[in-house]
Amino acid sequence: MQKPSTISVAAGAVFMTAALLSSIPGGAQTPPSSPAQAQKEPPQGQATQQPTPPKPYKKVSVTLAPSITDPGLDALRKQLADIAARKDRAALGRLVSKDFFWDRENGNSADKNKPGIDNLATVAGLDAKDGLGWQTIADYAGEPSASAMEGQKDVACSPATPVFNEDEFKALLQSTQTDPGEWGYALRDGIEVRESAAADAKVVEKLGLQFVRVMPDPAASDAKPTALRVVAPSGKVGFIPLDSVFPLGIDQLCYKKEADGWKIAGYLGAGAATE
Secondary structure (H helix, E strand, O other): OEOOOOOOOOOOHHHHHHHHHHOOOOOOOOOOOOHHHHHHOOOOOOOOOOOOOOOOOOOOEOEEOOOOOOHHHHHHHHHHHHHHHHOOHHHHHOOEEEEEEEEEOOEEOOOOOOOHHHHHHHHHOOOOOOOHHHHHHHHHHHOOOOEEOOOOOOEEEEOOOEEEOHHHHHHHHHHHOOOHHHEEEEOOOOEEEEOOOOOOOOEEEEEOOEEEEEOOOOOOOOOOOOEEEEEOOOOOEEEEEHHHEEEOOOOEEEEEEEOOEEEEEEEEOOOHHHO
16 A cells, blocks of 8 residues: 655645645646635636546555554644634744754655745745635644644644555546546545535435546535535435545645654644745
């Protein structure tokens, strides 16, 4: 079993699934780098190319990595939520490790000549006039899961990464002629796929802990979506709750347990600087 490199991030499942939606106007786009960016970029609904028609597909199982639980980490998240609400940069700075890293495809992009808070501000876009940078921090604070970072002692990155068979996933993409951006992974077993977005609509199928294909909803309006349109393994098209899947490809915020408690250790992904 393998896990994807730098998948990721953070919080509010609504923001996660919105990111997934905005990444699939035909499978050609890159998903937003953060929950706040996902909120800024709502589902587009207009494809540059027509998605592959829905058809049955083989189930590819996903194992959710055990989430790290620690009272100190929970306390840090509560602090972050309060700081984000107040937009208190000085208080946030006191929670950032002096060894803050920014792990991107080309290596560590953190400027070692600057304090950790300055690097975090760049990553999250804290200086954005629309306040989305602070919303990003709030989103991460609200994400309860975190898993150990490979090769780093005492570092946990949020949200927790899923584990799956990479060869099976590649075969799934080939057999369905789809792009990775068209798939999310279920966060729980037994998700009900309904005929419409209505909460009391007829259940047509149930999902296990697996990958599920997400498709644009041609009937969607500009309003915030309430459900995701998906293709079940049987090939049936239906709707599932927004908070029931995560996409691959969003960034992670990492924490480290230091001598004086948990700190924000770094960031995995592109960050807001590339917007």
